Amino acid sequence: MANTHQAPGVPTTSVLVVEDEPAIAQAIVHRLSAEGWSVRAVGDGLAGVEAANALQPDAVILDVMLPGIDGLEVCRRIQAERPVPVLMLTARDDETDMLVGLGVGADDYMTKPFSMRELVARTKALLRRQERAAAAAHSGGIHEPEPPLVVGDVSIDRAQRRVLRGHDEVHLTPTEFDLLLALASNARTVLTRERLLADVWDWVDASGTRTVDSHVKALRRKLGSDLIRTVHGVGYAFQPADDGADAPHAVAEP
Ligand code: CA
Numbered sequence: 001m002a003n004t005h006q007a008p009g010v011p012t013t014s015v016l017v018v019e020d021e022p023a024i025a026q027a028i029v030h031r032l033s034a035e036g037w038s039v040r041a042v043g044d045g046l047a048g049v050e051a052a053n054a055l056q057p058d059a060v061i062l063d064v065m066l067p068g069i070d071g072l073e074v075c076r077r078i079q080a081e082r083p084v085p086v087l088m089l090t091a092r093d094d095e096t097d098m099l100v101g102l103g104v105g106a107d108d109y110m111t112k113p114f115s116m117r118e119l120v121a122r123t124k125a126l127l128r129r130q131e132r133a134a135a136a137a138h139s140g141g142i143h144e145p146e147p148p149l150v151v152g153d154v155s156i157d158r159a160q161r162r163v164l165r166g167h168d169e170v171h172l173t174p175t176e177f178d179l180l181l182a183l184a185s186n187a188r189t190v191l192t193r194e195r196l197l198a199d200v201w202d203w204v205d206a207s208g209t210r211t212v213d214s215h216v217k218a219l220r221r222k223l224g225s226d227l228i229r230t231v232h233g234v235g236y237a238f239q240p241a242d243d244g245a246d247a248p249h250a251v252a253e254p
Pocket of ligand 1: 020
């Protein structure tokens with residue numbers, strides 16, 4: 001993304017970093033500024049919420065363990081004001097599972113220690129997703145509204161980003177919605193974790209597959225455990241049991 005030759009008056013990409021370890025915060029600011037982005041760092045939770053509201057950043061990089069209010073609460077408060085892509089920094093891999101399970105609404109997770117190159121790649125992916133979502137929202141009014149995607153008893157309204165199972169609305173985070181849409185658009189097809197990572201997160205690396213697994217768990221918890229089958233050693237398939245089609249030749253996890 002060549003943002004270095006922007007005309008005057010064109011807003012630069014703005015990233016907020018909420019991290020209480022000065023050395024890490026400084027390294028992140030230094031590296032992300034080199035991308036031509038406007039980067040601001042704050043060191044505690046409340047300052048993070050205030051800065052997010054004041055700066056309206058294009059993306060937020062958010063540490064989980066913070067003084068004051070923790071990263072989970074910061075994420076909830078930021079997202080309640082205005083949806084913005086959030087990349088959470090966690091201390092351990094299993095923390096990612098826990099956080100996705102809580103549905104705090106972060107879009108991606110990265111376990112410390114991480115490489116700055118990986119951080120840049122994931123932040124760029126978040127920004128691309130945001131741009132695509134904004135473009136889709138703007139083109140929405142021009143065309144006839146798309147009919148909802150219906151697979152089994154699941155109905156997905158792409159324009160409104162609403163999901164029904166039967167008559168019950170299921171509330172998903174933006175990332176959970178995108179993942180469900182990717183799976184349901186390819187119903188009864190086994191999608192690899194790498195393919196899902198590329199389609200939903202717009203970013204592929206072996207370390208990202210845990211993010212996929214965590215979000216599939218969250219989807220199962222919200223939608224019911226019977227819709228998404230695990231195909232061992234391959235990936236996942238959206239397969240409503242009662243839709244009359246042949247089951248994929250796959251081994252389903254309990
Ligand atoms: Ca910390």
